[in-house]
Amino acid sequence: MKSVPTMFLATAAFLVLLGMIWGIQMSASGDHSLSPAHGHLNLVGFVTMSIMGIYYALTPAAAASKWVRAHYFLAVGSVVILVPGIVMALTEKGEVLAKVGSVLAVLSMLTFLAMILKFGFGEKA
Numbered sequence: 001m002k003s004v005p006t007m008f009l010a011t012a013a014f015l016v017l018l019g020m021i022w023g024i025q026m027s028a029s030g031d032h033s034l035s036p037a038h039g040h041l042n043l044v045g046f047v048t049m050s051i052m053g054i055y056y057a058l059t060p061a062a063a064a065s066k067w068v069r070a071h072y073f074l075a076v077g078s079v080v081i082l083v084p085g086i087v088m089a090l091t092e093k094g095e096v097l098a099k100v101g102s103v104l105a106v107l108s109m110l111t112f113l114a115m116i117l118k119f120g121f122g123e124k125a
């Protein structure tokens with residue numbers, strides 16, 4: 001398995017590539033109705049996960065924690081559920097997925113906060 005920072009950063013880059021293709025499709029079609037979902041894919045998927053990946057690269061003690069894989073799957077899971085959930089909410093097909101994704105996103109950020117408080121910033125393993 002790849003290192004923790006690589007997993008976070010490679011996933012972030014993959015997600016923003018999807019977000020960019022989606023943005024180009026929106027521009028080309030002139031239909032911007034799903035732009036909040038595109039924005040969340042890029043911000044929760046790319047910006048947030050990149051910051052987490054850089055944190056883990058700079059803080060090996062946190063990257064070595066037993067909780068880090070749970071954090072990764074929470075972070076990815078929140079994007080994978082939240083973004084289609086926003087699409088469903090925007091197209092009036094229900095809000096359950098968006099609600100579940102939001103809770104996962106909060107749990108992911110709470111895990112990140114716990115990591116920072118427990119391991120600090122820049123601490124060696």
Ligand code: HEM
Binds near residue numbers: 021039042047
């Ligand atoms: C190839 C790259 C991209 C293209 C072609 C693109 C295209 C678009 C388009 C057409 C809109 C709708 C604008 C409107 O209706 O006013 C939009 C909205 C947005 N984009 Fe992108 N985008 C790209 C990359 C990004 C990236 C990298 C981010 C963030 C890191 C981002 C964040 C946003 C946000 C926050 C919105 C506003 C969403 C909203 O109004 O709810 N986009 N983008």
